[in-house]
Amino acid sequence: MVDIHCHILPGVDxxxxxxxxxxxxxxxxxxxxxxxxxxxxxASPRYPYDRERHQASxxxxxxxxxxxxxxxGCDFYVSYDNIDALVQNPQRYTIGQTRYLLAEFSxxxxxxxxxxxxxxxxxxxxxTVITHPERxxxxxxxxxxTAQLVDMGCLIQITGDSLLGAWGRVAxxxxxKYLGDGL
Numbered sequence: 236m237v238d239i240h241c242h243i244l245p246g247v248d249x250x251x252x253x254x255x256x257x258x259x260x261x262x263x264x265x266x267x268x269x270x271x272x273x274x275x276x277x278a279s280p281r282y283p284y285d286r287e288r289h290q291a292s293x294x295x296x297x298x299x300x301x302x303x304x305x306x307x308g309c310d311f312y313v314s315y316d317n318i319d320a321l322v323q324n325p326q327r328y329t330i331g332q333t334r335y336l337l338a339e340f341s342x343x344x345x346x347x348x349x350x351x352x353x354x355x356x357x358x359x360x361x362x363t364v365i366t367h368p369e370r371x372x373x374x375x376x377x378x379x380x381t382a383q384l385v386d387m388g389c390l391i392q393i394t395g396d397s398l399l400g401a402w403g404r405v406a407x408x409x410x411x412k413y414l415g416d417g418l
Contacts (some may be wrong), residue, residue, distance in 0.1 A: 237271040238367060238394055239330065240310065240337055242404045244274050248282040248346045251394060261300045264374075271304040273330050275337055279312030286327050298376055306331040311415040313338050313352050337392065343378075345373045353387055358403060364390045369397045369409035378412060385418050 241264075242250035245257040264272060274293050279286035286307065293307050306329035307370050311317065320337070329336050338356060340349065356363045365384055368374040368391050374381045381391060396402060397410040 236267075236269050237273070238269050238274050239273045239308070239364070240294060240394075241272045242275060242277075242310070243272055244276055244296070246276045247289065250276065250330070256336075257296065261296075261303055262315055265415050269303070271306065271321075273308045275308045275310045277312065277339075278309040278317065278328055279339075280314065280316065281312075281339075284309055285387055288348060309338050310339050313340055313349070313356070314346075318352060318355050318359075321361070322355065325359045325361050327399045334361050335364055337366050338389075339366045340368075342367075343369050343372065344378070345371065349416045350387070352353055353384065353389060357388060362388065362390065366392050367394045367397065369393055369406045369413065370402055372405075375405050377408040378409070381413060381418060382416065391418055 242248065243257055243260055245251050245254050251257045251260060274289065274296075276282065276284065276289050290307055293305050295306050309328050311328050312322065325336070326332070327336070336356060346352070353363055368381050368384070385391065391413060393410045393413060394402065397406040400407045
């Protein structure tokens with residue numbers, strides 16, 4: 236099993252604060268049957284993305300936990316400021332050497348121009364994976380909107396805890412509906 240969205244690097248953004256927590260997370264992942272983790276530090280105005288520093292940390296993690304495979308990606312916060320940087324260098328933000336990009340919108344809504352932003356991402360040659368749409372009130376209220384994103388070529392990534400109810404009833408119902416509809 237592959238965890239494609241994990242804030243596992245220590246001392247980075249809102250992930251674990253130290254190596255002992257990171258190593259405990261790895262132990263738990265192994266116990267859950269996970270064999271491959273994509274480390275996804277944020278790339279946002281609040282958390283600047285330093286791929287070289289994150290890669291060095293990931294390489295250190297690989298030496299500490301040889302039982303797991305690790306790849307670097309990011310949790311890319313979609314904004315016009317960020318998109319310019321992505322268009323100039325998409326491989327800086329994608330998962331490993333792939334064209335897949337985890338794209339995060341606000342948990343509070345969507346900008347009016349979000350479809351234009353998606354087109355810009357696709358124009359840059361990436362396949363957009365929308366992270367946790369079940370936690371976005373616009374996506375949960377207007378289920379067809381998420382289906383439109385999939386029709387535009389996006390993939391969606393549901394947070395496992397949403398299916399368990401950890402993000403509330405609305406997120407759980409939306410995640411179940413996305414799964415049930417094959418999104």
